Amino acid sequence: MLLEIEDVSLLYGRIQALHGISLTVDEGEIVALIGANGAGKSTTMRAISGIRPVATGRIRFAGQDITKMRPDLRVRLGLCQAPEGRGIFPGMSVLENLDMGAYTRRDRAGVAADLARVLELFPRLAERAKQPGGTLSGGEQQMLAVGRALMSRPKLLLLDEPSMGLAPMLIQQIFSIITEINQQGTTILLVEQNAQQALARAHRAYVLETGRIVKSGIGAELLHDPAVKEAYLGVA
């Protein structure tokens, strides 16, 4: 088990955003987390990456209890998140942004190889290498966020809505890239509004509703689950 979340609750002040959720991610998997707006998907990601402390419960990663570990140390363990929306550094160029992704790494040769790989995955980023991140289009920023997270060479990649705000063509492309990254050996936990795509690509999936996990199962099976269909796929 690469990631194991047990009975985690999280509070924003007095608002309880997570009510004791449990989920696991196995090595080599793509696991999707779907749910409506405000269900607590991003909050779950924040709990895993550590930028929000959990109130109760335990988080284990690669055999280690990381519940109380500082976020930067979790990155060093191999856990990296591409944040929701425009979580890139606006004043830094594309290359500098990617370089920040490798902040915890010292192996120069490995970093250079990963940079080449990321630029190959996202040729658009290569074209804009010197441009400040803040002047990229929304879709390009999204690619930059994913590429930057890859630069840490994570064992587990946390993606929070990588397809947000992308044109249909680009959505297809980003999901193919996610599959490709996974096939190259990176485990992925994927948060998505785009449930159709996410469930089709994921090995397993969890459905989150108002801070609780209400359903879980094989991705392709959930895709045909009537309740899921009605709530998240827009078909009755």
Added chain:
Amino acid sequence: MSGAAERIRSDWRSVGERWRRAPKWMRWAVLAAVVLFFYALPNKEFYQYLGPIPTTGSNFGQVLFTVSIYVLLAVGLNIVVGFAGLLDLGYFGFFAVGAYTVAVLTSPSSDLKTHWPWLAVVPLAVALTMISGISLGTPTLRLRGDYLAIVTLGFAEMIRIAATSSTFLKGQRGFNQIPHPPGEYADGKPVFGVLDARPYYWLVLTLIILVVFGVRNLTRSRVGRAWVSIREDEDAAQLMGVPTFKFKLWAFAAGAAIGGLAGALYAGKVNFVNSQNFELLNSIIILAAVILGGSGNIVGAIVGGGLVAYLIERFRGIELFGWELYEFRFLFFGVVLVVMMIFRPEGLIPNRRRAAEFKDRRKEVSVGG
């Protein structure tokens, strides 16, 4: 935004572009000339040819010393505000800690009666300000948002009130006969005397150059990258594995240490320190100077600090329609700040990144609004 403002912005930008594209030897030559100019500046043989630049109301060497202290403070505060993006409203408090450490340990009017030499106390003063910075930052820098601004404001006020009312710190009566820095000419006269302010100015100028080189190297290292990332997006910095708390604390402590150094230099020059030297306004002036010059850019901070301190002094002794201009210095200053915010919010000499961050924010505002 109006067309005029846009045009002024792009004109300025092309100057910066040309500077960056100039060959290396040329930039070094310009830099050497500028440094030479400032070393020569306090000599009458030189400044008499500079028209209206030398001050009329007060001794020019004296003014230059004051200006150099402000520049050093601006360089220090720029690390905190400009590089790490932390709002410090009480920076002058660290200056006070530095000055008072020197006063208490060297002055014969101190209760401690240690009478230590000035030079021995300077490292101690710097260390102590750094420690006060760390103890102030440790509880506050873990929190996000405006706590730091409030706490630093409170800190500076606390120091001022302690200076005013504690018997140990002597209030208005203050500490006198603080020793000068050491050094003698061949004929036995001290280098750092009472009348001539120039040696003090040269000392501060030299220290500024050293500090600037140190800071510049720091900003080009991993430390600098970490600071920029924190300033631009603290959450994202954390997600990339930057130990944000540690680096914020470092920036805060480094800034504090430089403030303390400035205070120690100041005390060694004026040889009298009392509670009137540390008004809140001073903290605000330095902060405004950093923002005016272009926060996040070392040259910007130097220009901002120098310009603001110099202009304030320049107003002294000038009368217009029977009004002493000096009395209006802060009004003038406020107007300049407002104009700047309209035409050039990123400062006179902005950091390239910083300018992009501002553009990013402007875009957000126009999209969102």
